[in-house]
Amino acid sequence: MTLVATLIANPARPAITGSVLTDAREALMTEHPPRLLHHGVAAEFLVDAPLDQAEMLTARLEERFAGEPFDVAVLPAGPHRRKRLFLADMDSTMIEQECIDELADVLGIKAEVAGITECAMRGEIAFEPALRERVALLKGLNATVVDELIGTRITLTPGGRTLVATMRAHGAYTCLVSGGFTLFTGPIASMIGFDETRANQLDLTDGQLAGTVAEPIVGAEAKRATLLELREKLGLSPEDTMAVGDGANDLAMLGEAGIGVAFHAKPAVAAAAKVRIEHGDLTALLYLQGYGAAEFAG
Numbered sequence: 001m002t003l004v005a006t007l008i009a010n011p012a013r014p015a016i017t018g019s020v021l022t023d024a025r026e027a028l029m030t031e032h033p034p035r036l037l038h039h040g041v042a043a044e045f046l047v048d049a050p051l052d053q054a055e056m057l058t059a060r061l062e063e064r065f066a067g068e069p070f071d072v073a074v075l076p077a078g079p080h081r082r083k084r085l086f087l088a089d090m091d092s093t094m095i096e097q098e099c100i101d102e103l104a105d106v107l108g109i110k111a112e113v114a115g116i117t118e119c120a121m122r123g124e125i126a127f128e129p130a131l132r133e134r135v136a137l138l139k140g141l142n143a144t145v146v147d148e149l150i151g152t153r154i155t156l157t158p159g160g161r162t163l164v165a166t167m168r169a170h171g172a173y174t175c176l177v178s179g180g181f182t183l184f185t186g187p188i189a190s191m192i193g194f195d196e197t198r199a200n201q202l203d204l205t206d207g208q209l210a211g212t213v214a215e216p217i218v219g220a221e222a223k224r225a226t227l228l229e230l231r232e233k234l235g236l237s238p239e240d241t242m243a244v245g246d247g248a249n250d251l252a253m254l255g256e257a258g259i260g261v262a263f264h265a266k267p268a269v270a271a272a273a274k275v276r277i278e279h280g281d282l283t284a285l286l287y288l289q290g291y292g293a294a295e296f297a298g
Contacts, residue, residue, distance in 0.1 A: 004074070006073050006074075006288055009071075010069070016070060024045065024061065027064045041293070042280075042287040077290075080240055083241055085231055087230070089246060090185055096157050097153060099181065101113055102149050117130075122248060131200070141209045142209075154184070157281065157282055161192050163282045164298070165297040166291060174195045177222075177226050179217075181202050182200065241258045241259075242258060261275045263282070283296070
């Protein structure tokens with residue numbers, strides 16, 4: 001078995017220097033030279049070692065480069081490296097906001113709702129009752145505010161469009177699967193370029209939020225089930241799949257994926273995921289698959 005160790009910085013803050021590569025090669029004890037994926041931003045090394053050493057090598061790199069502004073990951077090399085199914089969370093992953101908190105802000109109750117959101121995303125309270133509680137607080141809000149929020153407050157996470165466009169250009173199927181709402185996921189998925197989306201349906205009365213959400217709620221198990229459903233539909237192996245998210249309701253999906261990536265995630269999620277991206281933007285997920293910047297689409 002051959003492993004591949006990847007070092008990834010944020011494109012806005014290149015940090016993969018020659019000395020970093022020298023230190024990394026020494027830490028990995030590999031004879032293979034580095035392959036530059038993007039000068040100053042990403043590089044990788046082949047390592048002749050069994051799969052069961054990946055965690056140990058990751059820990060070694062993290063210790064060697066503690067405090068440095070780049071991420072490290074050690075994963076299997078081989079034919080399944082470039083994934084053919086990609087699932088992504090939306091809020092605080094593919095976009096930089098939590099949509100329900102922005103809806104609450106229109107009513108002047110953002111602090112109250114955001115506090116519940118934070119607890120749910122940290123896994124301190126169950127997602128489904130927390131969602132019902134927050135949605136109830138939005139009762140009476142005109143649904144037309146969604147378009148205004150998307151146009152003025154919602155920002156796409158850097159690298160997201162490139163990530164999805166590149167994976168689709170190489171034959172991958174992409175799905176935005178969110179514990180948020182279809183009012184947001186539809187337009188946002190179109191902006192980014194996803195093949196399809198799964199999310200919760202807010203109940204409306206005369207164009208206003210009714211304060212309830214259609215059952216069953218798209219939570220942790222629904223996200224995992226979506227990955228399994230699409231994997232079976234496309235005839236793929238577990239190794240052909242990648243998922244990304246930041247909150248506790250993403251953990252089951254991340255655990256089921258061939259590569260589960262915790263992206264700027266809550267502590268419990270980062271601790272449990274196979275890969276953690278704390279510094280890079282979403283193009284980090286392309287470097288993890290061995291794409292060089294010259295291959296990026298979009």
